[in-house]
Amino acid sequence: MNTRATKSIRSYQARVDRALRPATPITTRELPPTLQYRIAPGSRHNIVVNTDEHVHTGQTLVAAIADGPASIHAGSSGTITCKQTDSEGHTTIEIATDGYDSRRFKQAIGDKFRSMSSVQLQQLFHHNGLVGLGGACFPVAGKIAALESKPASVLLVNAVECDPAILCDRALLLEQASAAIRGIGIAAHACNAQKVIIAIKNDEPAIHTAVQNALEKNPVENSSICKVAADYPVGYERYLFASASEIPVPENTHPTALGLISFNVATCIAIAQLIDRGEPLFSRVTTVHKPTTGAIQNLHIRFGTPLNHLVQGSDTTLQSVAYSGLITENLPSRRTATISPASNCVILNPEATTQNDCIRCGLCADVCPASLQPQQLLTHSEPLDAKQLARHQLDRCIECGCCDTVCPSGIPLTRTFQQAMQAIHQQTLQIQAAERAKQRFAARQNRLERQSAESQAKLARKQAALTQRTKQSTPSADPRKQLLESALRRRSKKPKTDNTPPPP
Amino acid sequence: MSGIVVVTALALAIGALLGIASKWFPSNTESIVEKIDELLPQTQCAQCGYPGCRPYAMAIARGDAEINQCPPGGEQTISDLANLLGRKVVALNTEFGEQKPPALAYIIEEDCIGCTLCIHACPVDAIIGSAKLMHTILIDHCTGCELCLPPCPVDCIEMRPSALPPASTATS
Structure with a gap:
């Protein structure tokens, strides 16, 4: 990253930081009247509840699939409505909350986790809906399993939320540092980690003290705290490994292949809650910004809470929503507007920006941490040219949004790339489906031809056998006739005897 | 004059050569x-x-x-x-025919009488089932060709809009 761009992001960060510095405590909000869970289409989910069924908080709604997505749990007690698949193939499970929030969790495991193997813990995590809360929602069990039973050389705890708008991890560390350390200990046991690095920002002394105090009370073996520079996007897994553990991860290699594994702080707290309270994952802490009123809150919210519920009681109307902070911006489609494990930050009503044409200044290429050429990618995104985008390595884009921040024309580059990636993904799926259909059609044609050839051959064989038999039987028509004939012949050969009875 | 003759002769010769080549090497x-x-x-x-x-x-x-x-x-x-x-x-x-939005066939399983007619009609073998037993469609293999609709004697197959899952997005 060149200095000019870093400066630009720094000043941006400072501007936001001034507004956000006062610690924002975690508050809980009353339960919404309905919770909605949108289940993606495909055969890889297994809904275990039915319409009109009553569920308790924490009960399984969608069972986990081995090597697939983790389970989904009810965020509140209430009555279920399963809606049929909509035009995009999604199924919606809706819970009409009853207000009691009656909880029924499985028994807590507590310190017995030390006698459990990594595989057993992975099973436990997977069936209690544990996914990464850093933003990518990758199943925790899948991540540990990707280590392929090798002991992890480094477990990195990611407490570096570098996006200036995201404050939930900061609040969690300040308020629940002991739970986080407990969770880190369990995670280290589950991955057999040889070394634990807790990465925090270098400009947050309060967090450093909180973590250090918690570590002194409840030490984790071979653990250390690493302070990293708070330059965006240091929180991205690959870059954090490079700066905190000094192990560079080559592009095209996944960190788990090198025995490196990382978990977000919020994920570690979720692990601790599961082990110590038997609580599956059904809620998270989300930073909610309301720029119109200037309000910033760290809310403890259940997954499936409609975003409309968050703007209730204020004058704000939900015009547009940005997920995941100011720099990293993911716009959800309006129908999916609920809190999900990925929603670490929600900005209601972000300011609209004017957009001009690309002037090819190259600033975006200077700041791109993945060393891509965003201006080139933009040209090939509209209209979409999948081949050129692949040549310019669009798949390596980490959607950090640095290019958006420095773009003097205010082009929403990241959003364009996200849309292009989705379009390419759909195209790839279509091509794969066409290839499958082609092969199956060819296989069926072959089978039909083979079957018809076989039946014709059978017919021909039978006909041949039949003509053979008729040929043989022509001289002596019928075995019974033959017997009769031979009997008659024998009789005619015999000397003629008198039939009259002898005289008395 | 000689130029015209030479060029004409060349054109004819090359034309003949190309003609023969197209016959010999289809x-x-x-x-x-x-x-x-x-x-x-x-x-x-x-x-x-x-x-x-x-x-x-x-x-x-x-x-x-x-x-x-x-x-x-x-x-x-x-x-x-x-x-x-x-x-x-x-x-x-x-x-x-007209171009339609992508769709997949679904068998309303309660109504299926197990006649196997749709199985024979499916060009990509995406229907499984057996005589007098319920049939179902492997949606991963269905191409939405609608060829199974006409043979069904009880009209228990319907077309439903299909969607490809959205690409996952990851952020720091």
């Missing part, structure tokens, strides 16, 4: 069929009047069929084919 129709087949949507719906995408590709290569007979492919397929074959882009011939 163009590689196999690879052309392959290339055309690649551009077709592989729904195997037979709306073009041929029993599948490959037979239609062969007909185009032979010159028996036009390039605008594929309703599921629509304008995109027509322009791709025109590009490949160096022809003009034409509008879809609606005699063969």
Whole structure:
């Protein structure tokens, strides 16, 4: 990253930081009247509840699939409505909350986790809906399993939320540092980690003290705290490994292949809650910004809470929503507007920006941490040219949004790339489906031809056998006739005897 | 004068040579069929009047069929084919059908009587079931060709809109 761009992001960060510095405590909000869970289409989910069924908080709604997505749990007690698949193939499970929030969790495991193997813990995590809360929602069990039973050389705890708008991890560390350390200990046991690095920002002394105090009370073996520079996007897994553990991860290699594994702080707290309270994952802490009123809150919210519920009681109307902070911006489609494990930050009503044409200044290429050429990618995104985008390595884009921040024309580059990636993904799926259909059609044609050839051959064989038999039987028509004939012949050969009875 | 004679003689000689060459070395129709087949949507719906995408590709290569007979492919397929074959882009011939949004067949399983007729109609073997037992469609393999709809005696197959899952997004 060149200095000019870093400066630009720094000043941006400072501007936001001034507004956000006062610690924002975690508050809980009353339960919404309905919770909605949108289940993606495909055969890889297994809904275990039915319409009109009553569920308790924490009960399984969608069972986990081995090597697939983790389970989904009810965020509140209430009555279920399963809606049929909509035009995009999604199924919606809706819970009409009853207000009691009656909880029924499985028994807590507590310190017995030390006698459990990594595989057993992975099973436990997977069936209690544990996914990464850093933003990518990758199943925790899948991540540990990707280590392929090798002991992890480094477990990195990611407490570096570098996006200036995201404050939930900061609040969690300040308020629940002991739970986080407990969770880190369990995670280290589950991955057999040889070394634990807790990465925090270098400009947050309060967090450093909180973590250090918690570590002194409840030490984790071979653990250390690493302070990293708070330059965006240091929180991205690959870059954090490079700066905190000094192990560079080559592009095209996944960190788990090198025995490196990382978990977000919020994920570690979720692990601790599961082990110590038997609580599956059904809620998270989300930073909610309301720029119109200037309000910033760290809310403890259940997954499936409609975003409309968050703007209730204020004058704000939900015009547009940005997920995941100011720099990293993911716009959800309006129908999916609920809190999900990925929603670490929600900005209601972000300011609209004017957009001009690309002037090819190259600033975006200077700041791109993945060393891509965003201006080139933009040209090939509209209209979409999948081949050129692949040549310019669009798949390596980490959607950090640095290019958006420095773009003097205010082009929403990241959003364009996200849309292009989705379009390419759909195209790839279509091509794969066409290839499958082609092969199956060819296989069926072959089978039909083979079957018809076989039946014709059978017919021909039978006909041949039949003509053979008729040929043989022509001289002596019928075995019974033959017997009769031979009997008659024998009789005619015999000397003629008198039939009259002898005289008395 | 001699120049005209020489050039005419050359033209005739080269023309004759090319004529003979085209007889002796016929163009590689196999690879052309392959290339055309690649551009077709592989729904195997037979709306073009041929029993599948490959037979239609062969007909185009032979010159028996036009390039605008594929309703599921629509304008995109027509322009791709025109590009490949160096022809003009034409509008879809609606005699063969209209382009529809992608859909998949679903069997209403309570109503299925297990007649196996749809199994025989499916061009990609995406229906499983047995005589007098319920049938179902493997949606991962269904191309949405609608060929199973007419043979069903109890009309228990319906087309539902299909969607491809959205690409996952990851952020720091």
